[in-house]
Amino acid sequence: MELSLALVVILVSGILCQWLAWQLKIPAIVLLATAGLILGPISGWVQPAVDFGPSLNAVIQLFVAVILFEGGLNLQLHELREAGRVVRRLTSVGVLVAWVLGTLAAYFVGGLGWPVALLLGAILVVTGPTVIMPLLKHANLNRRTSSYLKWEGIINDPLGVMLAVIVYQYFLYSGEGGGLGVALTSLLTAVVVAVLIGGGGGYLLGTFFRRGWVPEYLKAPMIIAVALGVYALSHLVLHESGLLAVTV
Structure with missing residues (x-):
């Protein structure tokens, strides 16, 4: 076709x-x-x-970036004040438990080697807003439970990507004796880059809108352009940090 x-x-x-x-x-x-x-x-x-040929990966990344950005727009900070403790557990302890269980299943059930099992386990921690958000619209859960799952689905997506990249880099450089250092440095750099570029882009966009520097008919395309620009710039500065940046 x-x-x-x-x-x-x-x-x-x-x-x-x-x-x-x-x-x-x-x-x-x-x-x-x-x-x-x-x-x-x-x-x-x-x-x-x-x-799509060689362009398939780039197209997928751009679409996922838009999905995560749109999902982030549905998050309300007042919900985090109520659900912050649970969300922190879901995105820290929950990610760790899912990673361990996924890795063990890949090793003992799937018969994969430890490096590949650890990488697959990292990928499988992602729930993702494309699955969670449509289900929440029909689940009729109470507001607090819904906010738990909404925050977890959106935040875990870029975290899972970063975890997979870090695991991959660890095994890639472990033979040179600096695998752990490279992985931790990449994680810290990714967080800093995502916060600076993603947060800065959101702040500037909000400032432009509040001061009336963007006409009404340009607001929607401007939002998409900034989101994709933030993704591309962050990805250019540090590979695979773009999804975290658009979520921020």
């Missing part, structure tokens, strides 16, 4: 699935996953690796 046609099929199918989910009052992720399986592995109409 031609790239332009593949993009149209993906976008139209995604919007149609979300509209049908709203009509049927079911989580959108159910129809989105089903449509993805039908269009991809089952029918073979859309083959991302072939249609």
Whole structure:
């Protein structure tokens, strides 16, 4: 399938699935996953690796950046004041427990070696807003529980990416005797870069809006442009820090 046609099929199918989910009052992720399986592995109409070629990874990263940015806009700081303790546990102890259990399953059940099992366990700690947010809209949970899961889903996504990168770098440089130092340095640098670029971009955007320096019709495209710009700049400064930056 031609790239332009593949993009149209993906976008139209995604919007149609979300509209049908709203009509049927079911989580959108159910129809989105089903449509993805039908269009991809089952029918073979859309083959991302072939249609997008070498650009596939870049396209995925940009789309995930937009998703995380949009998810971050749904977070309210007053919720964090109420749910802060639980959210901190979910994004610290919860991540550690998920990583350990995922690693053990990959090693003992999947038969993978320890380095690959640790890397897979790091990847699997991610829950992600693409799954959590549609489910929360239909779960009818109380406000506090919903805020716990919303914060966890959005914050854990970039944390999982960073954890996977750090584990990979550790094993990449461990043969040179500096694996742990490189990994910890990368983590600290990523956090600093994400806070400075992501926080700075958000502050400047808010300032421009409050002072009326952006006309109303340009606000929506300006928001997307800044989000993608923050992702690209952070990613350029430090590889794989862009997702954390757009979340900030």
